[in-house]
Amino acid sequence: MAGPILHDFERPPVELPPLLLDRSAERPLAVQLADALRSATAGGALRTGDRLPSTRALAATLGVSRTVTAAAYDQLLAEGWAVGRRGAGTFVIGPPAGRSPAVPPDVLAEPETRRPAAISLQPGTPCVEVLDRAAWRRAWRAAADPPPDIGPDPVGLPAFRVAVTEHLLRHRGLPAAAVLATGGSTSAVAELARTFPRGARVAVEEPGYQRAVGALRGAGLEVVRVPVDGAGLVVDALPAGLAAVYCTPAHQFPLGARLSAARRVALVARARAEGFLVVEDDYDGELRYDVAPLPLLAALGPDVVAHLGTASKLLTPTLGVGWLVAPPAVRAAVLDLRDRTGARPARAGQRVFAAFAAHGDLARHLRRLRRELAGRRSAVVAAVHAAGLGVEGDAAGAHVLVPLPDAAAERALLAAAAARGVELDGLARHHAGEPRRAGLVLGYAGTSRAELDRALPVLRECPVAR
Template sequence: MAGPLPLDFGRPLVDLPPLPLDRTAPRPLAVQLADALRAATADGTLRAGDRLPSTRALAATLGVSRTVTAAAYDQLLAEGWAQGRRGSGTYVVGAPAGPPRVRAAVAPARRAEPAHVDLSAGAPCVASLDRAAWRRAWRAAGDAAPDVEPDDVGLDAFRIVVVEHLLRHRGLPADPADVLATGGSTSAIGELARTLPAGARVAVEEPGYQRAVAALRDAGLDVTSVPVDAAGLVVDALPTGLAAVYCTPAHQYPTGSRLSAARRVALVERARAEGFLVLEDDYDGELRFDVAPLPLLAALGPDVVVHLGTASKLLTPTLGVGWLVAPPEVRDAVLAARRRSGGRPARAGQRVFAAFGVHGDLARHLRRLRRELAGRRAAVVTAVQAAGLAVEGDAAGAHVVVPLPDAATELAVVRDAAARGVRLDGLARHYSGTPAGAGIVLGYAGPTGDELERALPVVADVLGRP
């Protein structure tokens, strides 16, 4: 611990209270001992400044190995309940400061209100994550030695797993040298935006992913909105003079449509003819339930398309990791910017993702995730249809759109659901300008299965009201 504590280190050795240890219990003796000492400190039996016996003396008193007492002391030192002083011994610090205790007889606890079930779009389905595989990946990641030098590109092991994932699940052949690690899709958009000339014009989908819009604007770019319809981005509506187009072609966010084959070809041809980049955000392209995942724009136009992927929707945002596959000059520009600024993706999430993929856990998780989300989508569609409404969007991803007649109805549905413990996502917030439509973007990945089952009758009821 940094700096001395205001304790009386001259106190004599304290007489410890009884410290019962149950050798038949499944809990380790060191854990039992640490709990007993911590409890004695918390209830005042041991006071701040009391000197504890040495690990050897305490081990002899209790009839246990010195390994047990040393481990217990180490735990208390790490938690801040005790402090070691070289040449003097181990001293009680006392319970860390916390909120004052409130007697139940004086202020009876109020019954907790149930938390809202959040059906907003964008959350991953962590309920489908195999926790044993998750822990195994973190342990494997922890075996690596601490880094000495920063890394601008990304770990080799991470990029190899990404390449295998892209080939098997997205049909994109790539070399590890083509891949840059990122901090996720939004972070990568911000990095790419800063490589474009200040004030350059970039087109985005409307409605669309507003964090991407914010990242582009924060970089000083001129952002222009282009409409989407049932066939995705309206390519014919793109203005001239663009530096880039940001889009979500495999599963348009938030409408759920896919960019048609004809428009894919038209977009790539215009990018080549007019010299702009296409930023392809493939945030959940692996998650299709009706047909095989759609081919990537990057496979059609690798010379003009920057492919962006993320672990956030596949696994969890905890990892804070994604990937970028781009033409060489774009990768070089991103790397140059990283070296100038010192900003780069952290390696910890890359190590965990790589470990998750090495032994097939990532592929198994993806199969399980598709089954889980397909079942949840079916339940959502049934609930919406019970209200006499329909859903829009492909059989893919983790959300659907429920069209509504007007903005007033959208606000009323969101308000009524919130009053009954369900948080819904209105379509209006996904527009940069004046909303051209109304509806609910209904996410079904984030809640647990029980929460979703509890929320769907509420959704059906509020949607079905006249």
């Protein structure tokens, strides 16, 4: 609903940005003030329609005589920069003569002269097209009902933790007794990383999720790269002396494999024997289209596994929420870190998630999402095969891997697609070290279905795909 229409005399004066006047300069203060107001307009701090403070009020604020402010206003009125309205005040009516407002050139350009936005088939974005907007609005309205919070909450809202506990039990088979709210998977990795001593060694998948690598390195930890194959993380390649292992066992990012049952058992056994923590990033584990998922690592080894989940791929990053289920000592270390640093997961997204889940909307959304992404994956696989290329990875998640012969072929295909208005993602950037493999990491969730249908034929047009 639009707000009430204000008449000029009802419009409050704008709060001016800092205006610097140099009393030791030779230029008169009135000239300096007029220049400062022009600059504020050119920079966007003052806009057309803004009501300026009265000359008396501005003089008191700046500590100058009213003669100075009146002379500055008179100059700006004469230039046509401002206009005086009897009984209402002085108003900005446009940029100073000969100047343009500080607006990016692409905003000022006529729509027909702008370059059309590319269609992005990069991974990592959710499928918001299937989100029930009525349910979404209903959840936001419900989230606004409780009064504003006045105290910190390092654990997470009870309603949010109940919703996550139910979700994990029904959709991931994980009985979670103690859930901690987080700001999402990457945020949780960063928090966990800060609970380890600086210099501790943490193994990561190679290729793998580079934001997690960045979070680990940002905490001063040593990252150890471990290879991944068609059965997931190569557990036998893990070196000794690790503090933790970060992995994506349900749907390895970016190769798309799932960690085999034998390797899951072996990884948990080694964690127990060697005393390291397994960080299980279950970023899209709810999204399988072929067979039932294997048991979570956290279900196999709740004493040595920290399980991470996020609403970003399931719903949208707008919420900025995720969850952590971890052994008591790890949970206590995270809460101690939050207490010492003042870090807290935001509550607004927790409230919306809980409200969305309260009446079954989350479960209904997940069913729609699975159907939609399964159909999109089939379309992507068909287009890739028609282009003479292959596909790797499980029937899960929201991306597939398209292997390519070498780095040159990868670069050529990315460039050819970009020239045709389609943004693709190459496997090279998902390596922490020298790239071992080449290929496309083809996402199919972030675009509309119509955009996806327009983008897929580009694969057949690109020279590398012929």
